Amino acid sequence: MIAAALCIAVPAFAQQAKIEDRVSAAEFRAAGLNKLSDAELARLNELLARDRTAVALTSVPPAGVTTTDVEARIAQAREEGRREAAADAGSLSSAASREPIESTIVGAFSGFAQGRQYTLANGQVWRQTDGATISGARGNDVAVRVRPGFMGVWWLKVDGYNTQTKVERVR
Structure with a gap:
C-alpha cells in the first residue's frame, strides 16, 4: 500500500517542482532564470524534479550535504540574483529614468x-x-x-x- 502511494505521490510531487510555478515572475527575473534558454530551463526543471523525488523517497539530504549548506547556497543564489537585477535596473537598456x-x-x-x-x-x-x-x-x-x-x-x-x-x- 505504501509503495502504491509513493508511485502516485512522487510523480505529482515532481510535477510541482517546475521553477516557474514555485517563484513569482519578479523572483524568476531577479534570479536570472529568464536568461536561460528553453532547453536549459527544461534541464533545470528535470534536476529539480529528480532531486525532489529523491528527497521525497529518502527524506534525507544527499551524503555530505546539510540543510545549512543548502540554505546557504540558496541565500547566496538569491543575493546574486538581486545584485544582477539591481545592475540590470541601472543599465542603459532599462533606462534608469x-x-x-x-x-x-x-x-x-x-x-x-x-x-x-x-x-x-x-x-x-x-x-x-x-x-x-x-x-x-x-x-x-x-x-x-x-x-x-x-x-x-x-x-x-x-x-x-x-x-x-x-x-x-x-x-
Whole structure:
C-alpha cells in the first residue's frame, strides 16, 4: 500500500517542482532564470524534479550535504540574483529614468534613417531602431524631445516635424 502511494505521490510531487510555478515572475527575473534558454530551463526543471523525488523517497539530504549548506547556497543564489537585477535596473537598456528628455542634437541633422545615431547636447547617444524618415529635414543643433513609450520603447521627435522615430539609448 505504501509503495502504491509513493508511485502516485512522487510523480505529482515532481510535477510541482517546475521553477516557474514555485517563484513569482519578479523572483524568476531577479534570479536570472529568464536568461536561460528553453532547453536549459527544461534541464533545470528535470534536476529539480529528480532531486525532489529523491528527497521525497529518502527524506534525507544527499551524503555530505546539510540543510545549512543548502540554505546557504540558496541565500547566496538569491543575493546574486538581486545584485544582477539591481545592475540590470541601472543599465542603459532599462533606462534608469523614465522621464522625457529635452535637448538638442549636436551638430548637423539630416533627417531620420534606421540605424543612425543621434548625439544629444547632454551627452546621451540614441540609435534609431525603426524605418521612420523625414524628407528634406536639415538643420544644426536642432531641438529634440525623447520620451518614453509603452513597454520600454523610447521615441525621438525633432521640433518642427510631426514624425517621430523609435530609438534605443546607446550611452
